[in-house]
Structure formats: C-alpha cells, structure tokens
Amino acid sequence: xxxxxxTESVLALSATSSSAEEVRLASHSLxxxxxxxxxxxxxxxxGGCISSIExxxxxxxxVPKARVNLTARRVSCIYxxxxxxxxxxxxxxxxxxxxxxxxxxxFTPTAPETDRIRNQLLLALGVSGFAAANIMLLSVxxxxxxxxxxxxxxxxxxxxxxxxxxxxxxxxxxxxAWSALKRGRTNMDVPIxxxxxLSYAVSLWETMHHGEHAWFDASVSLLFFLLIxxxxxxxxxxxxxxxxxxxxxxxPRGALLMIPDGxxxxxxxxxxxxxxxxxxxxxxxxxxxxxIISGESDVDLSIVTGESSPLAVAAGSAVNSGxxxxxxxxxxxxxxxxxxxxxxxIIGLMEAAEGGRARYRRVADRAAALYSPAVHLLALxxxxxxxxLGGDWKQAMLVAVAVLIITCPCALGLAVPVVQVVAAxxxxxxxxxxxxGSALERLAETDIVAFDKTGTLTxxxxxxxxxxxxxxxxxxxxxxxxxxxxxPLSQALVRDMEIVSSVxxxxxxxxxxxxxxxxxxxxxxRLGNRAFACGTGLTPAADSPxxxxxxxKNDADLARFLFDDTLxxxxxxxxxQLATTGLETLMISGDRQTVxxxxxxxxxxxxxxxxxxxxxxxxxxxxLSTEGHRVLMVGDGINxxxxxxxxxxxxxxxxxxxxxxxxxxxxxFHERLDAVPEAIAVARRSASLIRQNFALAIGYNxxxxxxxxxxxxxxxxxxxxxxxxxxxxVTNALxxxxxGKRPPLRTKARAGGNPEVKTA
Amino acid sequence: xxxxxxxxxxxxxxGGIGLLAxxxxxxxxxxxxxxxxxxxxLTEDETxxxxx
Numbered sequence: 156x157x158x159x160x161x162t163e164s165v166l167a168l169s170a171t172s173s174s175a176e177e178v179r180l181a182s183h184s185l186x187x188x189x190x191x192x193x194x195x196x197x198x199x200x201x202g203g204c205i206s207s208i209e210x211x212x213x214x215x216x217x218v219p220k221a222r223v224n225l226t227a228r229r230v231s232c233i234y235x236x237x238x239x240x241x242x243x244x245x246x247x248x249x250x251x252x253x254x255x256x257x258x259x260x261x262f263t264p265t266a267p268e269t270d271r272i273r274n275q276l277l278l279a280l281g282v283s284g285f286a287a288a289n290i291m292l293l294s295v296x297x298x299x300x301x302x303x304x305x306x307x308x309x310x311x312x313x314x315x316x317x318x319x320x321x322x323x324x325x326x327x328x329x330x331x332a333w334s335a336l337k338r339g340r341t342n343m344d345v346p347i348x349x350x351x352x353l354s355y356a357v358s359l360w361e362t363m364h365h366g367e368h369a370w371f372d373a374s375v376s377l378l379f380f381l382l383i384x385x386x387x388x389x390x391x392x393x394x395x396x397x398x399x400x401x402x403x404x405x406x407p408r409g410a411l412l413m414i415p416d417g418x419x420x421x422x423x424x425x426x427x428x429x430x431x432x433x434x435x436x437x438x439x440x441x442x443x444x445x446x447i448i449s450g451e452s453d454v455d456l457s458i459v460t461g462e463s464s465p466l467a468v469a470a471g472s473a474v475n476s477g478x479x480x481x482x483x484x485x486x487x488x489x490x491x492x493x494x495x496x497x498x499x500x501i502i503g504l505m506e507a508a509e510g511g512r513a514r515y516r517r518v519a520d521r522a523a524a525l526y527s528p529a530v531h532l533l534a535l536x537x538x539x540x541x542x543x544l545g546g547d548w549k550q551a552m553l554v555a556v557a558v559l560i561i562t563c564p565c566a567l568g569l570a571v572p573v574v575q576v577v578a579a580x581x582x583x584x585x586x587x588x589x590x591x592g593s594a595l596e597r598l599a600e601t602d603i604v605a606f607d608k609t610g611t612l613t614x615x616x617x618x619x620x621x622x623x624x625x626x627x628x629x630x631x632x633x634x635x636x637x638x639x640x641x642x643p644l645s646q647a648l649v650r651d652m653e654i655v656s657s658v659x660x661x662x663x664x665x666x667x668x669x670x671x672x673x674x675x676x677x678x679x680x681r682l683g684n685r686a687f688a689c690g691t692g693l694t695p696a697a698d699s700p701x702x703x704x705x706x707x708k709n710d711a712d713l714a715r716f717l718f719d720d721t722l723x724x725x726x727x728x729x730x731x732q733l734a735t736t737g738l739e740t741l742m743i744s745g746d747r748q749t750v751x752x753x754x755x756x757x758x759x760x761x762x763x764x765x766x767x768x769x770x771x772x773x774x775x776x777x778x779l780s781t782e783g784h785r786v787l788m789v790g791d792g793i794n795x796x797x798x799x800x801x802x803x804x805x806x807x808x809x810x811x812x813x814x815x816x817x818x819x820x821x822x823x824f825h826e827r828l829d830a831v832p833e834a835i836a837v838a839r840r841s842a843s844l845i846r847q848n849f850a851l852a853i854g855y856n857x858x859x860x861x862x863x864x865x866x867x868x869x870x871x872x873x874x875x876x877x878x879x880x881x882x883x884x885v886t887n888a889l890x891x892x893x894x895g896k897r898p899p900l901r902t903k904a905r906a907g908g909n910p911e912v913k914t915a
Numbered sequence: 916x917x918x919x920x921x922x923x924x925x926x927x928x929x930g931g932i933g934l935l936a937x938x939x940x941x942x943x944x945x946x947x948x949x950x951x952x953x954x955x956x957l958t959e960d961e962t963x964x965x966x967x
Contacts, residue, residue, distance in 0.1 A: 202954030225951030277941055285934040289927060305919070312923060 176421035178245040181261040185233065189219075192232045192245060194259045196252065197809065197824070199228050204257065211255040217243040230259075273393060276386040279324040280379070286320035287376040291874070294372040298871045303365065310362040313371040317355060324378050325351055327385060343523035343564055346530050347381060350374070350559040357556045368553070373560045373873045380881050381568045388572040391579045392591040410435065410442045413486065424493045435485045437667075438641070441478045444496040445487040447471065451667040452483035453642065457609050457792065464617075464702040465643065467669070467684070477793050477812070482642055483667025497793075501769060504797040505818055517593045518845060519571045526564060534558045537864045550866065557868040561859045566880040570848035573888040578841035581891060586824040587834050594820035597804040598835060599842035600785045604733055605776065605798075607790030608744035608754055608765075611808065612828070613720035617644050617702060619651035624706075624714030633706045633714060636671050636682045639663045644704050644718055645671070645682075670704070681707045688712060720750075722757065723808075725827035730758045732832040739784075743772050745794050772798035789831055791815050806831060837891075844891055848884045855880040 182192035199208065205223045212221035212232055221232040232248055252259040293309040301309060325348070332344035351374045358369035412422045413432040424442045427433065435441060437452065453465040456478050465481055468474060474487065476496040534555045541551035575592035582589055589595055606612050624630035634652040637645035642665075660673040660680075670683015681688040688707035701717040730740050742763040744751045751765035764775065776798050779786050788795070788802030791811035799805035799818035807819035808826075816822055823830035859876045862868050868876075940946070 202957045205951060205954055206958045223951060224948040225954060226948045274941055277946065278938060281934055281937045281941070285930055289930050292926070293923075308919070312927075316927075 175244045175246045178249065178261060180421070180423060182234075182245060188236045189233055190236055190245070192234060192248060192261075194230050194232065194249070194252065194261060196223070196228055196230055196257050196259050198257045199223060199225060199230075201225075207255050208252060208257060211251045212248065215247060215251055218248065273386070273389055276327070276382065276389055279327065280382045280386055283320050283324035283375060283379040283382055286316050286324075287372065287379045289316055290372045290375055294870065294874070297369075306367075307362065307365055310358075310369045310371070313369065314359055314362055317371045317375050320375055321351060321355060321378065324382060328378070328381065341524070341527045343519060343527065343568065346527045346559065347377070347563060347568070349531070350556075350563040351377060354556050354560050357552060361553075368870050370556065370560060370870050370873065373870060373877065376874065377560070377563055377565055377877065380565045380877070384569040384572040387576045388592060391572075391576050391589070410439075427489050427493060429489055429492055431489045433487045433489060435480050435487055437480055437482055437484060439480055441474050441476055441480060441487065443476050443487075443489045443493050444474070444491040445489045446473050448486050448488050450483055450485040451669075452485050453481040453667065455479040455481055455643070457615050482640070482665060501793055501796055501814065504769060504773065505800040505814070515593060515597060517571070518596055519567070522567060522849060523564070526567065530559070530562045530564075533562065533860065533864075541866070554864065554866045557863040557866070557873060558860065560873050561863040561868055561876060562856055563877075564852070565877050566852035566855060566884045567849070569881055570852055570884050570888075571845055573885050574841050574844045574848060574891065577888050577891045578837050582821075582834060582837050585830070585833055587830050588822045588824070589834075590820050590822075594804055595838045595841055596845075597785070598787065598821070598838035601738065601787040601804060601835060603739040603741060603779060603784045604787045604789065604831065605741045605743050605779075605802065606760070607788075607792065607795045607798075608742060608746050608751055609720065610791035610811065611789050611795075612723055612726050612742070612754060612758060614723050614826070616721045617647040617718040618721040619647055619716055620701065620719045621717040622652075622714060623717070626713070629708075630706070630714040630716075632680060633682055633704075633716065636660070636663065636673055636680060636706070640665055640671050642670075644702060644716075647718055648704070648716060678708055681705075681710075685712075720754070722754070723826060723828045725829040727758050729828040729831050730760055732829075733835075734759070736832065736835070738835070743767055743775050743798070745769075745772075745792070769794045769797050773801045776801045787831075787835070790819075806834065841891060844888060848887055851883055851887060852880060855883070 178192065179190070182190040184190050196204075196208065199205070205225060208223050208230055209221050212218050212230070215234075217235045217238045219233055219235065221230055223230045230252070234245055234248065235243060237243060249259050249261070290313045293313050297306050297309050328344045328347045328351070331342065332348040335342045335345060354370040354374040358371050358374070360366075361369050410422065410424065410427060411434045412420050412427070413434050414420060419434065427443050432448065433442065433445070441454070447468055447470050449470050451467070451469045454468050454474060455465050456475070468485075473490070476493070537558050538551045538555035541554050542548045545551065571592065575589075575595055578595055579589045579592075609615050622630050631652070634648050637648040640646075660675050663671060663673040665671050666683070666687065669687035670681060673680045673682075682704065685703065685705045688705040688710075689712050690710045701719050704716045704718065705712050706714045706716070733740055740760045740762075742751060742755050742760050744763070744765050745767055746765055748765035751763045755761075755763035767775065772795065776786050776788060780803060785803040788799050788805040789807070790796075790799055790805070791807050793812045793814050795807075796812070796814040796818040799807060799815060804821075805819045806821040806823065807815045809816070809822055809824045811819070811822070821834055823834070855876070859868075859880075862872065862876075945952075
C-alpha cells in the first residue's frame with residue numbers, strides 16, 4: 156500500500172466514492188438483464204427538474220426508462236446490465252444526473268414503494284363517498300315528499316348501499332374502537348362506531364316498519380367526513396417520511412475488503428467481520444469501528460462527536476464508524492462488526508430515549524377522553540328521560556340515536572388534521588418538513604431551545620479569520636500551495652485569500668496527517684500543523700478557540716493562519732427572534748469548551764456547555780424536562796441523535812446525518828437557521844387554530860344538542876348540521892394560509908442579505 | 916313511479932362506473948406523484964423523449 160500521490164487522492168475525493176460496484180449493490184434485479192436503481196434527488200423541485208433529469212438519463216444508451224417522482228424527490232431508473240456483451244457502468248447514471256446539475260444519492264428503499272395504508276384509506280374514502288352521494292340523492296327525494304311506497308323503496312335501496320359501505324369504510328374506526336375498549340379505555344373512535352352502527356340498526360328497523368325517518372345518509376356521510384380527516388393525517392406523515400428517508404444516506408454501504416492473496420473485493424457493510432482488513436480511500440467514510448494498521452491521514456469526526464477540526468491519525472489509532480477519512484488512504488482492521496459499532500450503540504441509546512415521546516398524547520386523544528364519556532352519558536340520559544317521562548321507548552331510542560349522530564365528532568375529527576395538514580404545507584413551502592401532527596403540537600409547547608454547535612449553529616466549514624505574517628508576500632504563497640489539497644482548512648485558505656504568488660513549485664506532495672510539502676529549487680515550503688511545518692514537537696495551545704495552520708520555508712515559519720467555523724446564515728437573527736418571543740436558548744455541544752464559548756458569545760446565547768458526550772446531552776435534556784421545561788433540540792450529528800430523540804421535540808438540518816434526520820421531528824432544507832423561529836411561529840399559530848376549531852365544534856354541539864334532545868332532529872336537520880360544522884372547521888383551518896402572507900416572526904435581516912460572518 | 920325502476924339502477928350503475936374508474940386509477944399508481952403530475956402537463960409531449 157503506497158502513500159497516494161496528490162492527484163490520486165484528489166481523484167478519489169471527486170468521485171464521491173460511488174463506484175460501479177456500490178451502485179450495483181444498491182440496485183435490484185428485475186430479471187431479463189434489467190436492474191432498477193432508485194436514487195434520491197433532494198434538489199428536484201419543479202417541472203424543469205423533471206424533464207432535465209429524465210432527458211439526461213434517457214440520453215444514456217443503456218437506460219431504457221427513467222421516471223422522476225417529484226413528491227418523494229426520487230428517480231427510479233431501469234438499466235441494462237450489459238449492452239452488446241459488455242457490462243455497463245451504472246455509476247454513469249449518477250454522473251449524468253450530476254452533470255445535469257443535481258445531487259443524486261443512492262439509497263435502499265426500506266418500505267415498499269406504494270403506500271398500502273394510504274391506498275386502503277383512499278379506497279375506503281372512494282367507497283364511502285360513492286355511497287354517501289347516492290344515498291343523499293335518494294334522501295333528498297324522501298325529504299321533498301316522496302310518499303309511502305316510494306319512500307320505503309328508497310329507504311331499502313339506501314340500506315343496501317349503506318351496508319357494504321359501512322363494513323368496508325368503517326373498519327378503520329371499528330378496529331380502533333374495539334382495541335381501545337378491550338383495554339378498558341375509550342377514544343374518539345368509540346362514539347363514532349357507536350353512532351354509525353346504532354343509527355344504521357335503528358334506520359333499518361324503521362324501514363322494516365315503514366317508518367318516516369331513516370338516518371342512512373347521516374351514518375355514511377359521517378364516515379366519509381371522518382375518513383377525510385384520517386386520510387389527511389396519514390398523508391402528511393407519509394409525505395414527510397418519504398422525503399426524509401429519500402435524502403442522502405451518510406452511513407457507508409460497503410467497503411473494499413483486502414483479501415490475503417492481494418486481491419480486493421467490494422462487500423456490503425453487514426458482511427464485514429472482525430479482523431477483516433479494509434481499505435479506505437481518502438474521501439470515504441469509515442464503515443465500522445477499527446484499528447488503523449497502515450497509512451496516515453486526517454479524519455473528520457464532526458458527524459460523530461461534534462469536534463470540528465480534523466484529527467490526525469496513524470497506524471495504531473482507533474477510529475469510530477461514521478468518521479470521514481480526509482487526506483490519505485488507510486488500511487483498517489475491523490475490531491467490531493457493523494451492528495456493534497458506535498453507530499449501533501447510538502441507535503440503542505436513541506431507542507431508549509424515545510420512550511418518553513411515545514407517551515405524549517395528542518390533542519385529539521386528550522379531547523376524546525373528555526368528549527366520548529360526555530356524549531355517551533348525554534345519549535343515555537336522553538334515552539332514559541324520554542323513556543321514563545314519555546313512556547315511548549321507541550321514540551326514546553330514536554332521540555338517543557339522534558343525539559349520538561348530532562354529537563358525533565365529525566368536526567372534531569377534522570379539526571386537528573385539517574389544521575395540521577395546512578400548517579405542514581405552509582412549512583413545506585418554507586423548506587421545513589414535519590414528520591407528523593404531534594410534532595407540531597409539541598413544537599407549540601416549547602419554551603427552551605437547545606442547539607448543537609457544529610453543523611447546526613455553524614456550517615462545519617472553516618473560515619480564515621486572521622493571518623499573522625511579517626511579510627504579506629510570504630503569506631500569499633499559502634493559498635497557491637493550498638489549492639493542491641482537499642483538506643477543509645486548505646480549501647478555506649483558497650476561498651478566503653487571493654492566489655498571487657510568484658513562487659513556482661517543482662513538486663508538491665501531501666503528507667497525510669501533516670500537511671503539504673512543496674519544493675521550489677533548493678527551498679522546501681511546508682503548509683500544515685506547527686509540528687509538521689517547523690519540525691518542532693511544539694503543539695498549539697489546546698485551549699485556543701481557533702484552528703491553526705503554519706506556512707514555513709526551510710523549517711522557519713513565514714506565516715500563521717487562524718481559522719474559525721462559519722456561522723450558519725441567519726443564526727444570530729434566529730437566536731434574537733427566539734429571545735424576543737420569550738424562549739430561552741442554550742447550547743450543548745461535543746466540541747471544546749473554548750470553541751463553544753466563543754460561538755455562544757458571537758450569537759448571544761446565554762448558556763453554553765461543551766465537551767458533552769452523547770449520553771450527557773440526553774441527560775441534559777432529561778434534566779431540563781424534569782425542571783418542567785419543554786425542550787426543542789436542534790442538532791445534526793450522529794452524536795446528537797439520542798438527544799434529538801430524548802427532547803420534547805427536535806429539528807435537524809437536511810445536511811444532518813441519516814440517524815439525526817430519523818430522530819428529528821422536523822427537518823429543514825434551507826441553510827438559514829431562521830427555520831427554527833418560523834416553525835415555532837407556524838406551530839403556535841396552528842395550535843391556536845386547533846383551539847378555535849375545538850371551540851367551534853363545541854359551540855355547534857351546544858346549539859345542536861338541545862334540538863336533538865327535544866326530539867326535533869329529523870334526518871334533514873342532522874345532515875345539514877353535520878355538514879355545516881365540518882365546513883366551518885375546514886374554512887377556519889384554511890385561515891392559516893393567510894398567515895403566510897404576513898410573516899410575523901421574520902426580521903429584516905433576510906431582505907438585507909446580511910452574510911452574517913463572525914468577527915474574531 | 917315506473918320510471919324509477921329503470922332510472923335508479925341506471926344512476927347507481929353510472930355511479931358504480933365512476934367508483935370503479937377511481938379504484939382503477941388508484942391501483943395503477945396515478946396518485947403516487949401528484950406534485951410531479953401537476954408539472955408534467957406543462958412539459959412537451961413525453962413521447963418526444965422516449966427512445967425506440
């Protein structure tokens with residue numbers, strides 16, 4: 156294993172480690188020499204993107220079919236395994252998408268493509284809608300005065316349409332109600348099921364006895380309205396989940412195994428056994444925990460620990476899975492298999508933390524706990540009262556059923572999902588994904604915001620903050636040298652300084668774990684850490700908040716460059732806005748305390764805690780919640796994932812690690828941190844709309860219930876009352892859209908395009 | 916009254932056809948990418964891009 160030359164390591168990085176084997180491993184066979192590859196394209200957002208991606212792909216000779224799914228932000232691409240007897244290279248597909256200007260990421264779909272439950276709900280919705288429309292037409296004829304025989308026939312036809320529709324479309328409610336009753340509890344589905352079945356039974360009985368009133372239309376349209384709410388609730392959850400799952404997967408999918416006979420084979424991560432030797436090129440992520448047996452490099456641990464400056468490693472160092480290998484090739488001996496590695500340990504920690512969140516009861520469930528007993532008592536009371544006082548038990552039964560139908564939580568069933576779907580749509584337009592409705596409810600309750608540092612408040616890209624040099628001309632050599640390296644600090648140097656150098660280099664090599672070495676005639680220039688550049692054993696002061704790079708000529712230092720992390724755009728204004736809305740801010744980071752303090756000071760965050768292990772972050776969240784706070788955790792790294800799961804509610808940027816995104820309730824796509832106060836504003840607004848909707852639904856009951864108890868609720872009045880209340884609730888929920896037109900929490904910072912860079 | 920004996924089955928049949936059409940469209944995956952479908956009507960005829 157020779158040390159890579161400069162060009163090799165650059166090439167390894169630019170290929171973004173998607174080899175033909177890896178892509179082939181990710182695709183599945185369709186038979187007849189065809190394979191299907193699913194890629195996620197987070198940048199696709201409009202019709203132009205669809206056509207440019209699809210035409211770029213169909214330009215490839217071996218791709219007969221490619222179709223973009225814009226909702227899931229994916230492209231499924233069918234390709235031929237071989238064409239004219241030669242094996243095709245599926246990584247060209249990624250290259251073609253890249254050339255069209257989009258990022259493409261390989262992913263394995265975890266769930267089957269089509270959403271089965273959604274289809275079942277839609278089918279049920281179609282069936283109940285069909286039944287409701289037909290029965291309603293017949294009912295209108297009855298209401299407008301169809302006489303005895305005709306009325307009976309219409310009632311019988313209605314009964315025959317309603318029966319299969321109730322069984323088919325009502326099964327969601329019946330199942331849920333039954334499982335709640337079995338456990339001795341009650342939920343919103345209990346009064347629904349009771350109202351639907353009782354009203355059907357009573358209507359059938361009335362029809363058989365040539366009665367005047369039948370409530371077939373009410374029981375079916377009730378189901379129809381309630382299914383709308385249920386479908387919306389489900390669709391919102393699935394939409395966000397599909398998009399979040401479809402984003403880049405940072406966990407490596409496979410690695411190059413070195414077989415003792417000298418050959419190499421690409422194998423899946425799960426197949427790596429303890430003691431296997433794995434080759435890791437520069438730019439690849441380390442798949443399993445292991446020990447380095449040869450090679451030197453810098454590894455970026457930011458996604459694992461939150462530490463922002465790269466760490467030099469050499470033979471004998473232990474490395475964790477998830478770390479990014481930056482500068483040199485490494486040979487690693489696996490010390491743990493993938494499922495025992497750090498990543499899995501953190502997933503275990505997360506699962507333990509998620510228990511608390513599962514206990515959260517959604518607003519609708521809390522309302523149901525109060526609502527259903529009240530409704531049942533009311534129906535029972537009117538039944539007994541009419542029976543005992545009037546002596547007519549049949550009439551008493553009819554009144555009780557009318558009470559059940561009128562109070563059936565139609566508006567309540569719609570009240571919450573409609574608001575949450577509108578709010579989720581509003582947030583989606585602003586680049587924020589919400590995983591489910593309860594996340595919005597929890598977000599509205601937040602009173603303290605805890606931020607992670609690297610990757611969340613800062614971008615994880617270093618930025619040159621200070622140059623110390625006796626001669627400006629000498630300092631200008633550094634970017635000319637740095638242009639030859641992909642190390643994050645070198646790239647920052649090139650970005651932030653102009654390349655004006657007269658020195659011509661004969662040969663440049665990158666020394667992994669050290670820096671760059673260049674020969675210019677008899678002189679040797681070195682750019683890297685102090686120990687490497689000046690040949691001394693001196694290390695920079697560990698408490699410095701900045702990363703340091705030294706340029707030397709023949710072991711004498713010429714210039715010193717200090718770097719700091721770039722703040723995420725909008726970070727300072729986001730913190731200010733949170734403060735003005737009365738939210739406390741806090742920083743919990745795995746980075747060094749001095750670095751953390753420095754960032755906290757620049758942003759105006761009062762409390763900052765550094766050097767926290769993933770477990771300590773979880774404990775911090777727990778401590779705050781036992782003090783009665785509701786914590787919003789904003790973080791991105793693998794190390795934040797357990798805390799994201801433990802917090803009351805959590806947010807992560809789209810650039811976060813896979814595990815981080817899975818753990819977070821909300822994911823924001825834009826770079827700006829303004830997403831946090833925006834999401835809180837929308838969540839609070841939707842919480843107040845939900846409260847208004849509850850008030851409207853209860854107000855409707857206060858008006859309608861006396862009519863039902865008085866025995867005046869004919870099927871016509873029941874149908875009108877039910878539809879009106881649902882329409883009012885939906886209309887009220889749509890007011891949230893007007894809210895988007897006048898953003899209340901945003902400040903002028905955005906309009907100014909303030910670059911928000913930090914001064915040292 | 917006699918008319919109803921024809922008209923009601925006809926009405927139900929037509930409604931039923933509509934329902935079947937909906938079920939078919941659902942099964943054939945036409946609701947899988949609503950957002951993409953909204954944009955696709957704006958692009959040129961898809962057959963232009965297909966290869967032989």
